[in-house]
Amino acid sequence: GAGVSQSPSNKVTEKGKDVELRCDPISGHTALYWYRQSLGQGLEFLIYFQGNSAPDKSGLPSDRFSAERTGGSVSTLTIQRTQQEDSAVYLCASSLGGTGRVNTEAFFGQGTRLTVV
Amino acid sequence: GQNIDQPTEMTATEGAIVQINCTYQTSGFNGLFWYQQHAGEAPTFLSYNVLDGLEEKGRFSSFLSRSKGYSYLLLKELQMKDSASYLCAVVYGNKLVFGAGTILRVKS
Numbered sequence: 001g002a003g004v005s006q007s008p009s010n011k012v013t014e015k016g017k018d019v020e021l022r023c024d025p026i027s028g029h030t031a032l033y034w035y036r037q038s039l040g041q042g043l044e045f046l047i048y049f050q051g052n053s054a055p056d057k058s059g060l061p062s063d064r065f066s067a068e069r070t071g072g073s074v075s076t077l078t079i080q081r082t083q084q085e086d087s088a089v090y091l092c093a094s095s096l097g098g099t100g101r102v103n104t105e106a107f108f109g110q111g112t113r114l115t116v117v
Numbered sequence: 118g119q120n121i122d123q124p125t126e127m128t129a130t131e132g133a134i135v136q137i138n139c140t141y142q143t144s145g146f147n148g149l150f151w152y153q154q155h156a157g158e159a160p161t162f163l164s165y166n167v168l169d170g171l172e173e174k175g176r177f178s179s180f181l182s183r184s185k186g187y188s189y190l191l192l193k194e195l196q197m198k199d200s201a202s203y204l205c206a207v208v209y210g211n212k213l214v215f216g217a218g219t220i221l222r223v224k225s
Contacts, residue, residue: 033213042217043160043204056212091159097211099147101165104208106150108159 002026004109006092012115013082021077021112025094033106034067036093042110043091049075050097081117089113121216123205128222134193137219139205143186148208151179151190154218161201163203164190195223 005024014021025032034046045059049069060066064082068073079086093106121141129135141149148167152160166172166181166188178191190203202218 002118011193031211035215040220042202043215045214048212050211093213095213099208099211101148101167104211104213105162105165106206106213108161110159 004092004094004107005020006090006109006112008112009110010115011114015084015116016081018078019082019114021079021090021114023077023092023094023109025075025092026107027073027075028096029094029107030097031095031104031106032069032109033093034075034077035093035097036088037091037111038088046077046090046111051088057071082114086115087109087114121205121207121214123203123216123219125217126220126222129195131195131197131223131225133195134191135195135221137190137192137203137205137221139188139190139216141188141205141207141216142187143183145209146183146186146207147210149179149181149188150206150208150213151177151188152204152206152215153201154204160204192221197223197225199223209217 007022032049036042047067048056051072064080067077089111091111093108095106096103123139130140151163154160171180176193179186200223204218205216
């Protein structure tokens with residue numbers, strides 16, 4: 001696609017429910033990142049994919065968080081048994097992958113605003 | 118770790134010059150980006166440095182010293198619309214790691 005697309009743009013869920021957030025990266029981008037951003041805060045790294053594998057998932061805050069990527073394209077971030085502290089904007093970014101400016105510049109989606117009530 | 122440090126907040130006056138600093142761990146360094154993020158929006162690309170020195174682009178310039186693990190973003194002739202968060206991001210290997218960002222407030 002022309003840009004990184006995330007869905008839904010907004011999600012309100014009840015505490016304890018599971019949610020799935022979707023990211024469609026730019027076509028041909030092999031690297032994909034998930035970040036979390038709380039109001040007024042910086043980007044908190046969650047997980048990094050290169051193709052379908054995740055060489056760095058060190059930022060996932062607990063085992064309630066998981067992510068997968070299929071076909072080297074779409075990625076899904078799943079949060080199980082949501083808690084109020086999970087409320088944040090979840091941003092996805094993709095890049096071509098490899099080294100050098102052109103390959104590492106990350107392009108961001110508009111994010112999913114998750115509210116757990 | 119790959120600690121990327123930037124000031125949390127800065128305030129400057131319209132028309133002035135402001136410098137936002139970023140320090141990072143040098144091991145594995147492979148390039149540095151600056152991104153701008155307006156409130157409620159996604160970050161967007163501002164600049165990229167991989168060699169030492171100054172890269173100038175209009176009112177914005179970015180400097181890099183690889184040996185010192187140091188970069189700065191220089192904004193000249195500040196405008197109210199420059200009020201935003203500025204994120205320093207370092208490439209380690211081929212993975213991009215972001216700092217927490219600096220919130221810049223421009224006052225008239």
